[in-house]
Amino acid sequence: MNAHRRLFTAEVCRRPGRAIAILVTCLITAAATGAGALLIDVLIRGNPARASTLEGVDAVVVAASPTGGYLRAVPRGTLDAVRGADDRIRAAEYRDRWLSLLGENGTATPGSDGRPTRVWNWSAAQLLGHRITAGEPPTGTGLVIDERLARRAGLHVGDLVHTIGACGAVERRVTGLVRAPTSRTDVLLADDTEFTRLPGSPLAQAVLVKADPGGPKARSRAVTAVFDALKQRLPGTSYRVLDPADYHPGLPDPLAEEIDDALSLLTLLLFVLLTSAAVVLGTTVSLWVWQRLHDLTILRVLGNTPWRIRWLLVRELIMLAAPASAVGALLCGLPLADAARSTLVDSRVLPGNVPSAGLTGGTLAVCALTVLFTVLLTLLAATNAVVASGRVDPASVLRSQAPVARLGKRRGRLIAGLVLAVLGILPLAMNVTAGPMILGAASTGAALMLVPAAAILSPWLVPPLARCVGSFVAVVDRTVGPLAAANVRTASVRTAALAAPALLAMGLTTVMLGAPRTIDREITHQTGQRLLADYVVTASDGAALPVTGAFPARFPAGTGTAPTDGTTTGLVSLSVLPPAQTGTGPRRWLTAVSVDPASIERVLDLDAGKAGLAGLTQDTFAVGRSTADLYGWTVGDTMELTFPDGTRRSLRMVTIYARDLGFAEIVLDRSAVNHVPDPQANTLLLPGGPPQEPPPWTTVTTRAQYLADLRPRSAADTSAMMFLSFVLAGYALLSLANTAALSQTEHSSERRTLRFLGGTRSQVLRLVTWEICIAVTTGTAIGLTVAYLGLAPLGFITAGGPLPDLEPGWALGLPVMCLAAGVLPAVFSYNTQRKLTRQ
Amino acid sequence: MGDRRCSSVVLRLRDVCRLYGRPGGEQSGLRGVCAQFEAGTLAAVCGPSGSGKSTLLMCAAGLTRPASGTIELCGERIEAASERQLTRIRRDQVGFVFQNFQLIESLTALENIYLPARLAGRRIPVEHAVRLLEQVGLSGRAEHRPAELSGGEQQRVAIARALVAGPSLLFADEPTGALDGASREQILALLREVTRASGVCVVVVTHDPVVAESADRVLVLVDGVLVEELTGASRDEIARRTVARA
Incomplete structure (x- = not known):
């Protein structure tokens, strides 16, 4: 050795x-x-x-999206081009819509995933290998139902069943039952021509390809042939030929979105954790x-x-x-990952x-x-x-x-801290005139950078404040307080080391919980201001709201009635892609909503100025203030917007609305629904008296109740932030406990001297406690202050005032936990040393 | 403070034994030590390393409990006293001076002197602490921290701190062990002055015959046994007796 x-x-x-x-x-x-x-x-x-729902085909042809990924519809002629690629290729258009079966009591029968069931076109199902086990293929408005779903709903061939879909309620006959050996969803099948009668885009969502004979070689040959054919016959369109496992039909796959959100959360967690x-x-x-x-x-x-x-x-x-x-x-x-997985699930x-x-x-x-x-x-x-x-x-x-x-005080550390602080403040300074959402995001980002920067700068920030706290302690406890204050003042390295974890815990969790709460507060405020409707109708589990041919949406006859005076407004969500523009970050799809201009102003006040929203036509659109600020758009500008089915239309901006927080970035008139492959209304807004006999698959709430129950953030988002805060706070508290125990080892000589000088054990314990308290209080105070300063711009732009909203439990509980995490190990460490010394 | 000072015999030890080590393999630290120390005297406990000098000090100050025997400090039996009683006695009656000074680095000289009174919750006029500082010859060093003082100056601050509560007994464990010759002389003169002027009983634990020579009487401790008591002995004689007995 x-x-x-x-x-x-x-x-x-x-x-x-x-x-x-x-x-x-x-x-x-x-x-x-x-x-x-x-x-x-x-x-x-x-x-x-x-996990794919389209197992059974070799490839899925989709139109490429300008932002990456793929569009939700393929242009006309795609099927013909694919079919003509090779004689050994079989192909079919794929169409997919939501369609809920209504039970005898009028409630919707959800799919096995709890969401509204889907209806596919029969030709796609045939290509996918669905086989009739009873009855006949669908014709007219008839339906073929998956055996499992039929069993669950108690349906047989020949039964009449009420369905609710994008076009409202329709009575349909069950013409057959089908077995879908590889499908993972409960599916309904309808004749291809039935889809042309449904509202929404007439385009198919994809083209399914099957190569004969099967196998990797045939598949590879088919993909190449399809690519060549599409390039040759439809040169103006970009296509992608996907593996079925990579294609998520229907609406954006919620599972994929959850996974993406969780990945973003964990990446953020790792970044903050490592910092x-x-x-x-x-x-x-x-x-x-x-x-x-x-x-x-x-x-x-x-x-x-x-x-x-x-x-x-x-x-x-x-x-x-x-x-x-x-x-x-x-x-x-490994156990921690499993425990975290269970908690997150x-x-x-x-x-x-x-x-x-x-x-x-x-x-x-x-x-x-x-x-x-x-x-x-x-x-x-x-x-x-x-x-x-x-x-x-x-x-x-x-x-x-x-x-x-x-x-403690090295120039390198000072520079690193200052650089991090500047990097945090810079985006905030650059976006100080931007809209609330941009400024809010910049403010949160700045706060998340400023807190670690303050921790790095703790040797400079902590001592002056620790002196103030120490002076207070010296007044409160005249016996050992002055000594505690002197020790904290002299041992600035130790004080900064103790304060840093408390600073991080308090600062980071304040930002992570305070920023969303502050934004939520403003969303709730703006929602209250803009909602004029007296009643809000939403769909119950397993159903969605129809957009119907006769817009605005009306309740279907026989299952309930709704005002038919043309004042009901259904809000249909979609997304549109603005033209590429430099200086606005990556090109992204904007959230939009399609409304009925005739009735919108009776149920919503978006603060759209004199122009208002009543004048919206199929050639115009309105934009939220935040989006207009971000893109620098002004009233009168004409933009070429891309719709979900790939259609591009030049629309003129007619107004800017101010109450856009928690609402769509763009408002379009009802013709926009014709470019959505699978439209559904999110909510129906009703002015006047309550609806008579609302259908059982809907939930009707009063305006007051709707606002009281409003949760701008999903429970999963809130849980994710809580989880993140728990992990970070837990890490910081463990570090604090560790540092507090370590800091006592150097003090054993001083503690012994105090006992020689007649200090009682409780006085020494009080000294230990005060020292930790001064450092931890200083750390939490700096953390809280920095978090508040970072979030202040966000607070200013919201109606709640300059102070951001805090989670009260955390704001009060965390400092106490920090004190406990510091004091208890220090006292324990002191007692252990005392016993060792005695031995 | 004077009213709390005990008269005549300040410390009395009778048949004090102290064992070290684990049960079954104990080694004796002190064996039947009997001694008494009077007010206004400067006594030295002398002996080679490992003779039990520091153990004697620890027992006498109530920091360690003897295995047997009795210890009377200012008339109070302390060998079976509770932790609280011992703390009170130490605070009120005993002062300590250490070889390595043991000043609180974060406090100034004046604050260090004032510390025992603060711990005792007594309101001692700051003038008293200043006077003590003057008495040890450091009137201009009140606001200096220990790191800014020389070794001799730090030890003088430590002596002033030991005296601030007006103790009856002052234990000094190798008080000049870390000092040069000139500083040593200053500290010994100061201890003698304290003994004379304040009537405090000073017990100096040392293995240095030069230090022991300045005491009124010298107790020679060898292998935990008090073997001899010398009065007015020269440093050579003390050295010779100590070595001879070892």
Whole structure:
């Protein structure tokens, strides 16, 4: 064993607390990072959204979207072009709409996924291999029903059944039952001609391709032939030929959206977690080096060069971080990932069929990478302290002085903190005149950058405020308060190390929970202002609202009535793509809503100025203030908008509406529905008296009730933010506890002196408590202040005033938890040392 | 403070034994030590390393409980006293001076002196602390922190701190061990002055014959046994006796 290794072993044996602090921090970091990475790996590799409902064909031809992905409709002529590609190719158009079966009591029969059931065209079903098991293929308005669904709904061939679809209620006859061996959804099948009678775009959503004979070679040949044929016959359109597993029919796949949201959440979590880990590891290692300065100074006296001392520390850190990271990633990461998965599934952030991270080669590879990454992160975070350790003055030993190395306040740290702060503020400054949504997003982003920046700058920010808090403590407790204040003032490295985790916990969770709440507050406010309707109708589970041929939507005869005076307005959601424009970020689809201009102003007040929305035509559109600000559009501009079925139309902007938060970015007239492949109304807004006998598949609420129940954010989003906050706060609190315990080891001599001088045990405990309280209070105060400052622009643009909205439970509970996380380990550590000293 | 000071015999030890180590393998630290210390005297406990000097101090100050025997401090039996009683006695009657000073680094010299009174919850006029600082010759150093003082100056602050509560007994554990010759002389002179002027009983634990020479009497401790008591002995004689007994 060489001298340095013996020195390290002796140090660990003599003062295990110091090593344990580093070990625990690395272990927690590796466990949290590993769990996050494993979940991301599971979501990417074992994405359950890839399960296809179109198994049975070799390829799906779709029109390419200008933003990537694909459009929800293919141009006319696509089927002919595909069929003409090769004699061995069979093809069929694919059409897919929502259609709910109504039971005897008038309620909708949901599919096995709880959503409205789907109806496909018969020719697509035939190509997919659906086989009639009873009755005949569909004709006219007739339906063929999946055997499982028929069993569940108690339906037989020849039965008459009421359905509710985009065109309203229709009575249909069950002409047959079908078995769909590979389909994963409950499906209804209708004759192809029936789809041309439904509202919405007349275009097919895709073309299904099957090659004869089957097999990879035939498939590859078919894909090539289809590509060539499309290129030759329809040169103006971009196509994609997809594997069926990559195609999600109907509306944007909610499962895929959930997976994407969860991936975004976990990526954000990892980013913030790693930023926090870098800060916490940096401060913990600084404290560790600071406490060892005396030993390091002696090593300098004994002839070690500064770089040799730094190398010694690097080796020691690797020896501590590597095993701790390995244990954290391998033994704790996997169970933690499973626990996180269960929590996220329970809170509906993740879909239920996301698999667990099993012990596979991929899992081990992720864990190995996590270990490597954690060790590198530890070394990176320790750079400041390690570099400073080489600057100890060997003469301080001869002068019997405490060795000094400026561990806390290094120029590099100052620059890093300031750069991060500027990077946070810059987007905010650039968007100060932008609309509420842009400014809100910039404000949240700025706050999320400013909090870690404040943590990095804690050696400069914490001491002045800690002095103020210390002065207060000195007044409150005249016995040990002044000593606590003096200790906090003198040991600024330790104070900053204790304050940093509390700062991160308070600041980050305040931003993450406060920003959405502030936006939600404004959405609720604006919704209250814009909603004039007296009643709001929504669909119950398993159904949707019709758009009907006779727009606005009306309740179908026989199942209920609704006002037929032309005042009812159904809001049909869609998306439109604006033309490419520089300086507005990536091109994206904008949320839009199709309304009835004749009645919109009786049920909604969007604050659209004098022009209003009543004058909307098929050639015009209205834009929300935030979107107009973002794109720099003004009234009178003409834009070429792309609709969901790929149709491009030049529309003129006639007005800008101000109350756009929580509402569509663009408002179009009802003709827009003709470009939506599968239209459905989200809500019906009714002025005047209550609807008479509303259908059982609808839910009618009064305006007041609707506003009271309004939850701008989905429960899954709220749960996701809570989860994120819990993980970050938990990490920060564990780090705080760790640092608090570590900070006591250097104080044992002082505590003994106090006892010699007649200090009671309770006085020493009070001293310990006050020291932690001062640091933690300072940290939480700075965290809260920085979060508030970052969110202030968001608060200003909302109606609630300059202060952002906070989660009251967190705002009160977290400081208490921070204090507990700091005080309890410190007291425990002091008691342990006391007992050891007695022995 | 004077009214709390005990008269005549400040500390009395009778057959004090103290064992070290685990049950079954104990080693004796003190064996039947009997001694008494009077007010206004400066006593030195002398002996080679490992003779039990520090153990004697710890027992006498109530920091360690003896295995047997009795210890009477200012008339109060302390060998079986509760932790709370011991804390009170230490706070009111005992002052400590250490080899490595043990000043609180974060406090100034004046604040360090004032600390015991603060811990005791007493309102001692700040003039008293300033006067003590003057008494130890550091009137201009009140606002300096320990890191800004020399070793001798730090030890003088430590002595002033030990005296601020007006103790009857002052224990000094190798008070000059970390000091040079000139500083050592200053500290010894200060301890003698304190003994004379304040009537405090000062017990100095040392292995340095030069320090022991300045005491009124010297107790030689060897292997936990008080083997001899010398009065007016020279440093050579003390050294010789200590080595001879070891």
